[in-house]
Amino acid sequence: MIERGLLIVLSGPSGVGKGTVRKALFEQEDIKLQYSISATTRKPREGEVDGVDYFFKPREEFERMIENKKLLEWAEYVGNYYGTPVDYVEQTLSEGKDVFLEIEVQGALQVKEAFPEGLFIFLAPPSLSELKSRIVNRGTETEDLINNRMRVAKEEIELMDAYDYVVENDKVENACARIRAIVTAEHCRRDRISARYKRMLEVE
Amino acid sequence: MIERGLLIVLSGPSGVGKGTVRKALFEQEDIKLQYSISATTRKPREGEVDGVDYFFKPREEFERMIENKKLLEWAEYVGNYYGTPVDYVEQTLSEGKDVFLEIEVQGALQVKEAFPEGLFIFLAPPSLSELKSRIVNRGTETEDLINNRMRVAKEEIELMDAYDYVVENDKVENACARIRAIVTAEHCRRDRISARYKRMLEVE
Secondary structure, three states: OOOOOOEEEEEOOOOOOHHHHHHHHHHOOOOOEEEOOEEEOOOOOOOOOEOOOEEEOOHHHHHHHHHOOOEEEEEEEOOEEEEEEHHHHHHHHHOOOEEEEEOOHHHHHHHHHHOOOOEEEEEEOOOHHHHHHHHHHOOOOOHHHHHHHHHHHHHHHHHHHHOOEEEEOOOHHHHHHHHHHHHHHHHOEHHHHHHHHHHHHHHO | OOOOOOEEEEEOOOOOOHHHHHHHHHHOOOOOEEEOOEEEOOOOOOOOOEOOOEEEOOHHHHHHHHHOOOEEEEEEEOOEEEEEEHHHHHHHHHOOOEEEEEOOHHHHHHHHHHOOOOEEEEEEOOOHHHHHHHHHHOOOOOHHHHHHHHHHHHHHHHHHHHOOEEEEOOOHHHHHHHHHHHHHHHHOEHHHHHHHHHHHHHHO
């Protein structure tokens, strides 16, 4: 019998470095996570493959998926829909693979509602001043926008209580090591595996 | 403010390799666990230092500690008492150090009663037949004793539900890596650290 995989949701305030951590994690050779493939209504770009980069869907079909609750979360962004298809996630978990989803805080809260047994990891800045300097160092935003982002970040940190774990992103490699440790530890949780051992006692 | 340390209790059936795993863990250079020092009424052997190898106690004092609930667990073995002093554990935890205790199943259940907020890790054999061959390979026991040990081991595996985690001891290095991952993950648990982040939001 295959042990069902875990759904791991990495989230955190904008600017904290979610994308960087996710990228570093998937560059590690021995990583065994399956990156969650999103559905979208936007057109494929050159070289993008359906079912690999995205599941490309006509707008009508996406809206039917929303209606039929076939998305763990979804959002509209610059006129296109993006979302996480339930069926794909369920199928992958039932193959015993851990699915990894990196997502904004609002999306993570949607996933939590649809899939409370997921593993919710909040990526946190070492401090607010550090977060501010990361946002400022992108160099793309005006002071007003920066202040607005900081206000949103504070609100998002207040939402930390919905998460199972908080990983400090002091250094990308430390954050990756902590996330991997959390996944390993969760697979050792007694409530997940004691049934397997009890079966062992019965058959031997 | 120092984050309080964790009490980590490693236990499991006799023959599963608790001592071997503990030894390998403490041979790792970057390990940051504090091995729990036991109190005992047995006489110090040559080279043993009070407060390092054991806390050596007169019998009367040990019995007073039992009465005053100053031991997380205790047992009598070949005419001597052995036990884990509460005060030493509390002091070490309050210094922010994680305390590691390797102990028989019955002792672990005593600790659980006195200190339910501990982290209880059950070291499990890959299979019952593997456990049996480990016990047989010690080469010191008669068939009756071996069968008796297997009976006890099965009873102990049934007690797994009192633990937080189950670590399979397929290979010592794998078991060590899993234990370290569990300790790292537990330090990232949101309920342990969200208060720290909320303070951060207030002061900055």
